[in-house]
Amino acid sequence: MAIMYALKSSDNEIFEVEQKVIEQSETIKKMIEDGAATGEIPLQVSSKTLAKVLEWCKQRQHKTVENENDDNKGKRKKERDEDDDIKEWENKFSDELKADKDVLFDLLLASNYLDLPALLSFLCQLVADMVAGKMPEEIRRMFNIENDFTPEEEKAITAEHGWAFQP
């Protein structure tokens, strides 16, 4: 029988989660180890974001368990198929986040706060892919970043390395 924990979002929604799934969060793992995780665990994460975080954790947990149960026979082929499945799932997950940047932003904050290194690394790569090859103005618009340079300052930085602004 799996040990379950109750997570409480900042908007007071309760999520029942298996210990193995939620232990991926270093923050919560430490709370459990310290015996501080009795009753509901209150988190500074909205229910919408927490649902997304748990979606990620369950997918990863699923993968780990299956690998443990495998014997070597036919493992290679199975792994290949699984890798394809995971890729497909990750692509879908990424597309949703690209389409809704508020969720992406909240998820970045949550993965940092809950200390989920794998999710944080995945999200950082996703943002890096979004940023690569783009012009500064596109990035400011995409991520709502204020340009605090004066036009003269910006011109000076641009002029120094004109080649980097060529496609």
Added chain:
Amino acid sequence: MAQFGSLNNDIWSSVLSRLAVKDLIRLRCVCKGWYQLISDPVFRRVHLRKGKPISGFFFTVEFVQNYNLSAEVAETMAYLPLKLGSGLYQPDFNFLPEDIKVLASCNGLIFCRSSIVSRDSAFYICNPLNKEWIRLNLNEPDIMDDIGLAFDPCQNFTDSLTNFKLVSVQKFETGSEGPYFQFNVYSYDAGFMKTIQKILHHGGHVYKKEIIFVNGMLHWLTISGEILAFNVVDGESSIVSVPFEDVPADGERLHACCIGESHDKLQYVMIFNNGLDIWSLEDYAESKWNLQYSRSVNAIMEENQSLHNRSEYMWPMIPLVFKDKYLLLEATSIYLYNIETRKMDEVFPLSQLPEHTTSSCSSAHSYCMSLMPLNSAQGLLL
């Protein structure tokens, strides 16, 4: 909408460290926060550690102009940029006080000297991307042509490689125990100091080709077919035998060779009359090599139909330098061979040179652009 600008620097550092140098240079003008982050020496070090893709090759072509009664030797330097997320950056050295010749290149730094050799020749270390440079006080121009440059800011923060080192190898014919090599190490820790580090007894001569720095070690190929390895951190030196046991028999003669680097391992390229082999060094103590790549000249020509009619006077070629998946080769022209796509392209027709000349490539160096400041150690003392 979410204020991504408010995310903490750790997150942005993790995002930006995954990008190419070209992206970083452009993204410095997104906002002041990013400008500061990308200029930070610690960030630049983390970024370099994530990957050092090759940006291009420098090569020097030497040509002899024949006049009626005399011949004059001249040199020209060219740069071949590769398209690898680095854009088509063309390093220029206009920020230096004079024209230069590139002598060595390592993790974004370039060691060079005045293009005209004289008693007043100056030596420089520079990062062309940052346009930073220093002039070195070297008084022995004679031994400077086969000098290796070691610069590895990805190593331990406190080790001696946070600054670059130059190492030259000098051959002495007479010693109490026979001929020997001496390594002269020039470091920039407190002024530019020369120390004689280690002596290695050996009978061969150094082959003046690319000197390779990988994993804290500098490597020189000798004429007798061995590799001198010098550990820049502890000053230990050793001799590594090149792979020869498995050389195919039946008249397949080794025509030419060179050393290179790929995936943080030393590589040895062998050109035979009928093909090429690339070996990777797995173990220094046992001189254990693994064959990484092998292709017959027939297969290479089949896969590159445009060169097919030239094969007779093209092969065997002379390998100049190997880095990652790129092999630069010389025949009647300079060619670039990509061992992944198996495509060979002519990159510098020697026919571009003035008429009535005979020419050959005298040296070639791979270049990885980096934002590393010249003295990265200083930046870490903040």
